[in-house]
Amino acid sequence: MRPRLRVFHPIRRKVSLVSTSMSASQPPATETGTARVKRGMAEMLKGGVIMDVVTPEQAKIAEDAGAVAVMALERVPADIRAQGGVARMSDPDLIGGIVDAVSIPVMAKARIGHFVEARVLQSLGVDYVDESEVLTPADYANHIDKWAFTVPFVCGATDLGEALRRITEGAAMIRSKGEAGTGDVSNATTHMRQIRAELRKLAALPEDELYVAAKEWRAPYELVREVAATGKLPVVLFTAGGIATPADAAMMMQLGAEGVFVGSGIFKSGDPAKRAEAIVKATTFHDDPDMLAKVSRGLGDAMVGINVDDVPEPHRLAERGW
């Protein structure tokens, strides 16, 4: 039996959007599920690669290759796309099997707005919940109230406003969206550049224009003001969707991602173990072309992929969420 530190706490809404250092009021002796431990967990994943896995065996391959975490799901996005139908949270047995198979953190996906799937995932002991557009949304108006959970959440965003709205709802980590399951990195670059450009624009605004900026980005003024002052999101920003090669991962890091999610790109390729390891190395040495050339050799076939332009608009996953 693992010893546990469990502290009962009611639903936690008091967490301020504005990061504070040491507050004047005395906190209780120990606290779980705070914004700091949720966001801090994502800080520890920086510079790393999080890999989609559908079986305990794949999870082990990912861990062996140096993944900082695995994302447990039933089908990788490429198969969800190919097979169609409603994509839901994975079977608890499968998630439990993956949790038991590896010692690195395990993430799992819940449908947008499906707070009960998220409760189940928290109960299974997953370390991060991805409220993901790759699954079929469960609610087309509301995302999950993520402050109400002890487990932290990562959410996707195509632009700054979407990122800020997810952070307002309690997301402790943001990933730029790409077009998952295609192996086409073009949407990932578009969205990462968009978010970074809007961050630069916001940081350059005079204070009296921040009110209108908050209105335009449909985000709370307090959060907009904080981001304008620091020039960065208050949570870690990863990239996801369509990353299939070490060079893709390195490019996304150079564009400002703090780490990389790789979905179908690894286990839909010719030699997953080798490709996984190469993407890990490329993420660390993303600014060193000699190293990238070295790690990109002899990887076998990349996933075949689909051009995003060939995906009919109603089937584009990145456009889910708002």
Place this chain on the structure above:
Amino acid sequence: MNARPTIGVLALQGDVREHAAALERAGATAVPVRTPDELARVDGLVLPGGESTTMSRLLVTFELLEPVRQRLAAGMPAYGSCAGMILLARTVLDGRPDQEQLDALDVVVRRNAFGRQVDSFEADLAVAGAGDEPVHAVFIRAPWVEKAGEDVEVLARVPHTAEAGDAADRIVAVRQGRVLATAFHPELTGDDRVHRLLVGIAEEDVDLEER
């Protein structure tokens, strides 16, 4: 005479930037270390928080493991937080069988000892050498020190409270000679006292060299 020491942050993966910022505030020049050449230029090294199995693997892949071990054996000042503590330890429990140890601290560390992420927590701790004010400690899937050798100085333990359960009194900060380690992450709170301890150790060397 305080010459500003150059302290590296192992930059294979993890919260490198937070450590670099804390070191700069604590009076050091912080530089990333990914290669043996970069390691050779630093007066001390921080092993950041992150995923210890990933860092261990990349230390081997990028041929840094032996150079770091040699520098540590030769007395390089070092500090590891969380995953860094695991790497510095002689022995790790609940790690991967192929996980490499830097063997700079005579301790047995248990990985993820407090549980999974839902068990991650914050608490105030008294840390020896960091002054009278408690340190606000952030524990994230943190390890603890299960056993410490005779030459290891215990700097902090989990407070003995009812809610701490089995975690009460566990060792979470240590020093052996010129090497420090914490199970928690002072780099996340803006409290630079632990980093100042490291910079202080490194300054002693720099001053000696300049004399």
